[in-house]
Amino acid sequence: MTSVHLQKIDQAFGRAHVLRGLDFQVESGQYLVLLGASGGGKTTTLRIIAGLQKPTRGKVLLDGEDVGALPPRSRDLAMVFQHDTMYPHKTLAGSIQFGLKKSLGRNEKERRVAEAARLTGIEAFLDRYPHHLSGGQLRRAAIAKAVARQSSVRLLDEPLSSLDGQAREQLQADLLRWHRSLGGTTIHVTHDGQEAMRMADVIAVLNGGQIDQCAGPDEIYRDPKTLAVARAIGTPTIQCFEACFRAGKWMIQNEVQTSSDLSIAAAREKIVIAIRPEALRVESTESDPHGRYAVRIAGRLQRCSFSGRDQVISVQCGEQTVTAVQAINPELSAQLSAQPGDEVWVCGQQQDLLIFDAATEERVHS
Numbered sequence: 001m002t003s004v005h006l007q008k009i010d011q012a013f014g015r016a017h018v019l020r021g022l023d024f025q026v027e028s029g030q031y032l033v034l035l036g037a038s039g040g041g042k043t044t045t046l047r048i049i050a051g052l053q054k055p056t057r058g059k060v061l062l063d064g065e066d067v068g069a070l071p072p073r074s075r076d077l078a079m080v081f082q083h084d085t086m087y088p089h090k091t092l093a094g095s096i097q098f099g100l101k102k103s104l105g106r107n108e109k110e111r112r113v114a115e116a117a118r119l120t121g122i123e124a125f126l127d128r129y130p131h132h133l134s135g136g137q138l139r140r141a142a143i144a145k146a147v148a149r150q151s152s153v154r155l156l157d158e159p160l161s162s163l164d165g166q167a168r169e170q171l172q173a174d175l176l177r178w179h180r181s182l183g184g185t186t187i188h189v190t191h192d193g194q195e196a197m198r199m200a201d202v203i204a205v206l207n208g209g210q211i212d213q214c215a216g217p218d219e220i221y222r223d224p225k226t227l228a229v230a231r232a233i234g235t236p237t238i239q240c241f242e243a244c245f246r247a248g249k250w251m252i253q254n255e256v257q258t259s260s261d262l263s264i265a266a267a268r269e270k271i272v273i274a275i276r277p278e279a280l281r282v283e284s285t286e287s288d289p290h291g292r293y294a295v296r297i298a299g300r301l302q303r304c305s306f307s308g309r310d311q312v313i314s315v316q317c318g319e320q321t322v323t324a325v326q327a328i329n330p331e332l333s334a335q336l337s338a339q340p341g342d343e344v345w346v347c348g349q350q351q352d353l354l355i356f357d358a359a360t361e362e363r364v365h366s
Contacts, residue, residue: 002063002076002152002185003028004049009058011044018044020209031179031186033196035232036206042189046155050079077153082161084142086130092141093126099145116147119178136167152184159188160195172199193233205229227361230274230354236323239280241273242358252297270358279352280324282313283345284338294350301344315346322346
C-alpha cells in the first residue's frame with residue numbers, strides 16, 4: 001500500500017492560478033474523496049499526482065519518496081478519466097489487456113482481465129465492442145482497466161458521472177468493495193457532496209485552490225471549519241442567514257429574529273448563521289412559550305413536497321427562500337396543516353446553529 005502526500009502544490013496556467021499551496025496527505029489504505037466545485041482544480045490535482053502534469057511549484061510524495069522526476073509509467077498508480085473510453089475496434093477484453101505492461105505473460109494478462117471483470121461485474125461483456133454497451137457498462141469497463149493494472153494507488157476522476165440513479169448506487173457499492181478487496185489507496189474526485197459522504201473514509205474539500213478541511217464525513221458535516229465546507233455537504237444545501245449586531249441584539253432581515261442569549265461576540269459587524277435543513281422547524285404560531293428556539297424567522301409557506309419519509313417545506317422569508325426538511329410524524333400534524341400563503345415561522349435551536357464570520361467565512365466559536 002502507498003501513502004500520497006501533496007506538499008505546497010501551486011499550479012498556474014498563464015495568469016490563472018488553479019491551485020494555491022495545495023497540501024494534504026492520504027494514508028495507505030484510505031478511500032479519500034476530493035470534493036469541490038466544477039472547474040476548481042480537482043482533475044488538475046489528479047493529473048499532477050499521476051505525473052501527467054508538472055506543477056508550477058511543490059512536491060508529490062508516494063510513500064515518502066519525491067516522484068517529481070518519475071514519468072507516469074514509473075509511478076505505481078492507475079487513473080480512470082472522467083471521459084475514459086474503450087478502443088472502438090477492440091473488445092472490452094482487448095482494451096483492458098492493451099493497458100497492461102508488455103512484460104506480463106499472456107496467461108497473467110488473461111488472469112488479470114478475468115479478475116478485473118469479475119470485480120467490476122462485466123464478465124458477460126468481455127467479448128463485446130464499446131458501441132454495444134450502455135454508459136454504465138462502459139464506466140465499469142474503464143474501472144476494470146484500472147483494476148487489472150493492480151496498482152497500489154487508484155485515481156478516479158468523476159467515476160459516477162452521467163449514470164442514472166440505480167446504476168450510480170450499484171457502482172458506488174462496487175467501487176468500495178473493489179477498494180477493500182484489493183487494498184491500496186484510492187483518491188476519488190467529485191463535485192457531489194452526497195457521493196462524498198457515502199463513499200469516503202476522508203473528505204478533502206477543495207476551495208479556491210486550497211484544502212479548507214480534510215476530515216472524516218461526520219466531522220465535515222457536523223463541524224465545518226468554513227462556510228464553503230458547510231455548503232459543500234448536504235442536500236438540500238445548508239440554509240444561511242446574514243445577521244448584524246444592532247441595539248444590543250443580532251438582527252436578521254432588519255428584524256430581531258434571534259433570542260437575546262445568542263452568545264456570539266459583537267466585535268464582528270456581520271455574521272452568517274447557518275442551519276442544516278433537517279435541523280430547522282416550521283411553526284404555524286409566533287409564540288415560543290418554552291423558549292426552545294434561538295432563531296425565529298417570519299415567512300410565508302410556499303409549498304410542501306415529499307421525499308421518502310420526509311417532508312420538504314419551502315418558506316419565503318423576505319427575498320430568501322428557506323428550505324426545511326422534517327420527518328413526517330403525528331407530533332408535527334398541526335404544523336403540517338398550514339396551507340401555501342399562510343404565515344409561518346422558521347425556527348432553529350441554539351445547538352444546531354453554525355456561526356461564521358461574514359467577512360472571512362471562517363467558523364466562529366462562542
